[in-house]
Amino acid sequence: MTYTTISHALDDGILTVTLDRPEDLNSFTVEMADELEATFRRVNDDDSVRAVIVTGAGRAFCAGMDLTADGNVFGLDESRDPGLADMGDLDDESLGGVRDTGGRVTLAIHDCRKPVIAAINGPAVGIGATMTLAMDARLVSTKARFGLVFGRIGIVPEAASSWFLPRIVGLPAALDLVLSADILDAGATVAADLATGPHEPDDLIGAARALADRWTKGRSPVAVALARQMLRRNAAQDHPVEAHRVDSLAMFHTSIGDGKEGVAAFLDKRDPDFTSRTSQMPDFYADWVDRS
Numbered sequence: 001m002t003y004t005t006i007s008h009a010l011d012d013g014i015l016t017v018t019l020d021r022p023e024d025l026n027s028f029t030v031e032m033a034d035e036l037e038a039t040f041r042r043v044n045d046d047d048s049v050r051a052v053i054v055t056g057a058g059r060a061f062c063a064g065m066d067l068t069a070d071g072n073v074f075g076l077d078e079s080r081d082p083g084l085a086d087m088g089d090l091d092d093e094s095l096g097g098v099r100d101t102g103g104r105v106t107l108a109i110h111d112c113r114k115p116v117i118a119a120i121n122g123p124a125v126g127i128g129a130t131m132t133l134a135m136d137a138r139l140v141s142t143k144a145r146f147g148l149v150f151g152r153i154g155i156v157p158e159a160a161s162s163w164f165l166p167r168i169v170g171l172p173a174a175l176d177l178v179l180s181a182d183i184l185d186a187g188a189t190v191a192a193d194l195a196t197g198p199h200e201p202d203d204l205i206g207a208a209r210a211l212a213d214r215w216t217k218g219r220s221p222v223a224v225a226l227a228r229q230m231l232r233r234n235a236a237q238d239h240p241v242e243a244h245r246v247d248s249l250a251m252f253h254t255s256i257g258d259g260k261e262g263v264a265a266f267l268d269k270r271d272p273d274f275t276s277r278t279s280q281m282p283d284f285y286a287d288w289v290d291r292s
Helices: 030-045 093-097 101-111 127-133 161-169 171-180 186-191 201-216 221-234 240-255 258-268 284-291
Strands: 006-011 014-019 051-056 116-120 123-125 137-141 145-147 183-185 196-199
Touching: 006 030, 014 030, 014 201, 030 051, 030 101, 051 201, 101 127, 116 201, 123 127, 127 161, 137 186, 137 201, 145 186, 161 171, 183 186, 186 196, 196 201, 201 221, 221 240, 221 258, 221 284, 240 258, 240 284
Parallel strands: 014 051, 051 116, 116 137, 123 145, 137 196
Antiparallel strands: 006 014, 145 183
16 A cells, blocks of 8 residues: 555564654644554554554644645535434445544554554644544653644544543543643643653654563564453453453463463573464454454
8 A cells, every 4th residue: 555644664563653744744634544544454464563653754743634625624425414323334335424534543543453652742633632542652752732622623522532531531531631622731741641751852752662662572462462452342341251251262362372482481481482473363353353
């Protein structure tokens, strides 16, 4: 796939995805949504990638939706009058002019089998902020700004952020962040538990890479993928027995896979040589993810 709004750079198993419209402060477009969704879907089967970092080119991370586009700036079909009954099958191509583009991206991030880290180098506003809420960590530079500004222009938070945000900061804080629609500086973003840092701009990517290494280097790719999805999905279940069902299957399959090598390496006092691949997940995985 040829990318025109983002760029990819792979180094030592870490894929850095750069939002690459610096002349427009990396503002979000439907095309960028398509390219990001494709990136996070395709990386699942790319065994050369163990983690993903997302950052912005130039002085911004992402200044939000490109509001200069013709027609409905959010890419929606104003001839439609959709209701809840229309939203049952999200794979229905006729919903292309109804579905929120940011949500397509964050659902792909949520489903990703690799940890995803936001390196917020500058302003992250609107979808530039909400897309990061689906990521596993947000690191900010001293030049970062973070704004859930939807209330200022008469719309609502999107990108499934009403699901992600309360899980990060709690419901009362989430309500305040959304309804106040303030733009936070780097220090206030960290104080609100939205991110870690702040880091000096020249140190930001290095800090993000160090975190990616800490999470994934020398680890079983399948175990990392399973653990990430178990924490995301099982925590939302009504009863811990649902987690137990998935824990049991995940433990069984990892114990007969990389777990054997991990135990042997521990007993031999050596580094493990894990060989599993996220392109070949245990058979139960797809069924579980589809249902949860």
